[in-house]
Amino acid sequence: MIPQTIKNGIYPTMITPYTKDNRLDEDALRQLVGWYSQNGCHGIFAACQSSELFYLTREERRKMVEIVREEVLRIAAQSGSEPITVVASGHVSSSIDEQTEELLEMHEAGADAVILITNRLDIDNSGESKWLKDLEQLIRRLPEDVNLGIYECPTPYKRLLSNTMLNEIKNTGRFSFFKDTCCRPELLQERISLLKGSGIKLFNANAQTFLSSLKDGGSGYCGIMANFHPELYVWLYENYENFLEKAEVLETVLSMSAFSEALAYPITAKYYLREFENMRMEIFSRSCPMQHFGEYDMLVMKQLKELNVLLDNKLSVK
Numbered sequence: 001m002i003p004q005t006i007k008n009g010i011y012p013t014m015i016t017p018y019t020k021d022n023r024l025d026e027d028a029l030r031q032l033v034g035w036y037s038q039n040g041c042h043g044i045f046a047a048c049q050s051s052e053l054f055y056l057t058r059e060e061r062r063k064m065v066e067i068v069r070e071e072v073l074r075i076a077a078q079s080g081s082e083p084i085t086v087v088a089s090g091h092v093s094s095s096i097d098e099q100t101e102e103l104l105e106m107h108e109a110g111a112d113a114v115i116l117i118t119n120r121l122d123i124d125n126s127g128e129s130k131w132l133k134d135l136e137q138l139i140r141r142l143p144e145d146v147n148l149g150i151y152e153c154p155t156p157y158k159r160l161l162s163n164t165m166l167n168e169i170k171n172t173g174r175f176s177f178f179k180d181t182c183c184r185p186e187l188l189q190e191r192i193s194l195l196k197g198s199g200i201k202l203f204n205a206n207a208q209t210f211l212s213s214l215k216d217g218g219s220g221y222c223g224i225m226a227n228f229h230p231e232l233y234v235w236l237y238e239n240y241e242n243f244l245e246k247a248e249v250l251e252t253v254l255s256m257s258a259f260s261e262a263l264a265y266p267i268t269a270k271y272y273l274r275e276f277e278n279m280r281m282e283i284f285s286r287s288c289p290m291q292h293f294g295e296y297d298m299l300v301m302k303q304l305k306e307l308n309v310l311l312d313n314k315l316s317v318k
Helices: 026-038 058-079 096-109 128-141 163-172 185-195 210-215 230-239 244-262 267-276 295-315
Strands: 009-012 043-046 085-088 113-117 148-151 175-180 201-204 220-223
Touching: 009 230, 026 058, 043 058, 058 085, 058 096, 096 113, 096 128, 113 175, 128 163, 163 175, 163 185, 175 185, 185 201, 185 210, 201 210, 201 220, 210 230, 210 244, 220 230, 230 244, 230 295, 244 295, 267 295
Parallel strands: 009 043, 009 220, 043 085, 085 113, 113 148, 148 175, 175 201
Antiparallel strands: none
16 A cells, blocks of 8 residues: 555645746746645645646646646745645546556656546446456556546546446555546445545545535545635535534535536636736636636626625634
8 A cells, every 4th residue: 555645625626827828827827826725725636627638738737737746845845834735637648658658747746646537548438347457557557656546537528437446446555536526425425435444535526515525424625616715615624523504504605606617617717816816817728718708707706706705704714
């Protein structure tokens, strides 16, 4: 069993800021890491779908993770605290050879765990046995000191893990992080029970089922909405047991707010951070056309900020 380095808690799915000439904006990226940290996040998922993973070059993905690692270490040294956890994927290619190279680059760039994407194994979606064979082949190529995770990424299609797949992952002794996107309370409960004692921590990507998954023993939240109000997710994670009634009300608000994910994301997140959190950030995206973002999106973001301020004050978060 590899050493456990993954903290429980809240992991925003990191967006990628770009300069006006469409390069990685390293200054904005460092500022964003600081904002996550200031808002109490326990980890960051970089080089993920929110990062526009499939629209970044390998060089950009590696540079992103290197900057995130450098910045969390700098913040930790400055504050005298433990650095927050960094996990990263970069797992986009079709061949096992290229996938191995991609994942090793994330490890070398400083990720505490490198995250496999479920739909990148058995690319042709031919069946479970081929998926398990590809998993075995890929793991065999990665050094034993490489901490692994798994992610049911919705792009290019969502491939949920079966219990057989999850048991195989558990039996390898190599995994410590699971980003679950099933969005089903009963299945979440079943998965958490199946993983108990394995060292694999389940992080729910779904706001609507987040609190119920915590009650069932889940390890935290890893999702889009931590780019808009991470402090509220942190409060819920850290206080739900002692303030359950208040936590249930907050969960309802977070649940309804999360339907804004259907807007022009990640442009909405970049706009929100620039307009309401003082980020020096361009708002355009490589994955979402700018014509999909308009006055309606801006209005909803303004309302979301007003709601966040109200809740922050109510809960004495800030």
